[in-house]
Amino acid sequence: MRKLLLLAAIGMMAHGGVTPTRAEGQTRGELMAVIEPGERGEAWLEIPWETDLTVARRKAAAAGKPVFLWEMDGHPLGCT
Amino acid sequence: MADREFVFSDPAVQRLIREKFIPLAMDDWYLRRQKDAQGKFFMEMTRESPRGDVGEGTRQGRYVFTAGGKFLGFNNNRSPERLLAMLRESLGRWEKLPATDRAVPGDLGDVVREARYERRPPEGGAVVKVYTRVLERGADGALRAVSEPERKEDDFRHRGLEAAVDHLWLTAEDLKLLVPKADAPVGVAMAVPRAIGQRVARYHLVDGTRGEPPHWSREEVKVAEFSVIPEGKGRAKLKGRVKMETADGKRGFEGELDGEMSYGGGRLERLEAVVIGEHWGESALTAGARPGRSPLGFAFRLSEGKRSADVIPPQAARWLEGYYEPDRN
Numbered sequence: 461m462r463k464l465l466l467l468a469a470i471g472m473m474a475h476g477g478v479t480p481t482r483a484e485g486q487t488r489g490e491l492m493a494v495i496e497p498g499e500r501g502e503a504w505l506e507i508p509w510e511t512d513l514t515v516a517r518r519k520a521a522a523a524g525k526p527v528f529l530w531e532m533d534g535h536p537l538g539c540t
Numbered sequence: 541m542a543d544r545e546f547v548f549s550d551p552a553v554q555r556l557i558r559e560k561f562i563p564l565a566m567d568d569w570y571l572r573r574q575k576d577a578q579g580k581f582f583m584e585m586t587r588e589s590p591r592g593d594v595g596e597g598t599r600q601g602r603y604v605f606t607a608g609g610k611f612l613g614f615n616n617n618r619s620p621e622r623l624l625a626m627l628r629e630s631l632g633r634w635e636k637l638p639a640t641d642r643a644v645p646g647d648l649g650d651v652v653r654e655a656r657y658e659r660r661p662p663e664g665g666a667v668v669k670v671y672t673r674v675l676e677r678g679a680d681g682a683l684r685a686v687s688e689p690e691r692k693e694d695d696f697r698h699r700g701l702e703a704a705v706d707h708l709w710l711t712a713e714d715l716k717l718l719v720p721k722a723d724a725p726v727g728v729a730m731a732v733p734r735a736i737g738q739r740v741a742r743y744h745l746v747d748g749t750r751g752e753p754p755h756w757s758r759e760e761v762k763v764a765e766f767s768v769i770p771e772g773k774g775r776a777k778l779k780g781r782v783k784m785e786t787a788d789g790k791r792g793f794e795g796e797l798d799g800e801m802s803y804g805g806g807r808l809e810r811l812e813a814v815v816i817g818e819h820w821g822e823s824a825l826t827a828g829a830r831p832g833r834s835p836l837g838f839a840f841r842l843s844e845g846k847r848s849a850d851v852i853p854p855q856a857a858r859w860l861e862g863y864y865e866p867d868r869n
Contacts, residue, residue, distance in 0.1 A: 488813075494675065510562065520606070538853070
């Protein structure tokens with residue numbers, strides 16, 4: 461089976477001008493699982509981030525807490 | 541992305557922030573440009589920080605401040621220990637403040653942003669999470685995530701092996717064009733409207749795994765062919781192929797799309813798709829690419845929109861008109 465998969469991949473690469481795509485035998489679901497971050501990769505979302513300054517200030521005033529701001533050039537929760 | 545991995549996934553950092561602070565994440569590009577109440581508040585608060593003298597330059601970093609705007613602490617380091625120290629020091633300053641300095645003077649009013657910097661998820665539209673990850677082929681030919689090399693405890697070097705995330709915004713008008721009508725013939729491919737295809741190709745099929753990626757220009761898009769193939773009963777397949785390449789050929793991506801969606805009443809209910817292909821080259825902010833062509837994968841999944849983090853504006857939406865009409869701009 462492994463040999464077949466390898467041959468399929470090599471065959472696709474060798475096919476002039478055609479992009480080597482998925483290895484045969486991998487479903488879309490399997491590929492999404494490989495690409496998506498999963499729970500470990502999204503552990504940073506365990507923090508309940510606000511995304512609006514005024515809303516965060518209002519919540520901070522109500523809760524009697526300071527604001528912690530994570531500020532990046534490119535949204536910290538997106539972009540990269 | 542390195543901050544997510546090294547700093548904000550740390551359980552001690554998470555615990556302290558959750559218990560003692562109101563956490564807020566924002567894009568400095570917008571905030572430092574806004575001339576409205578939010579922008580003025582931010583610039584005034586940061587005046588006392590180490591970023592106080594950067595003028596119009598970036599003010600990115602981590603800040604602690606009161607709801608009223610008193611600056612309490614700053615840090616811009618990937619060490620969780622150093623962030624924890626800054627947070628604790630800031631709490632010490634907070635606890636010494638008189639009650640009047642912890643409160644907000646007067647009413648904060650409604651959230652009003654300068655119109656050109658306002659970004660709201662499209663009403664009646666959809667937000668799709670777009671994840672990007674560098675891949676490799678295993679001995680059996682299967683694609684897999686690139687394994688992380690062992691690292692020392694104090695090594696916070698960012699290698700770009702984790703999944704990057706951005707968000708594709710689709711308007712209500714996009715959905716009217718994208719979602720097949722109830723009487724659409726089964727098995728007959730419908731071309732995805734050019735504006736949507738170009739948006740996906742130019743702004744979302746970019747390698748953002750090592751930093752802020754450059755988007756493709758119209759001229760760099762050589763092929764962007766996407767189609768929706770109705771399967772009946774509110775389901776359709778998504779197929780496509782793309783090729784983007786810079787004029788000098790030093791950077792590019794070539795790949796194929798495979799996906800499916802389900803819908804009802806003109807609305808998307810589910811969308812899952814992958815684009816698998818090969819990327820080559822790097823840019824000023826994405827240095828460290830693997831040599832030559834290497835596998836890169838994208839996963840698209842309809843966002844549940846339950847959290848603020850689920851509907852973040854697309855990176856390319858800084859110029860909103862250009863984002864929505866990439867075929868004309």
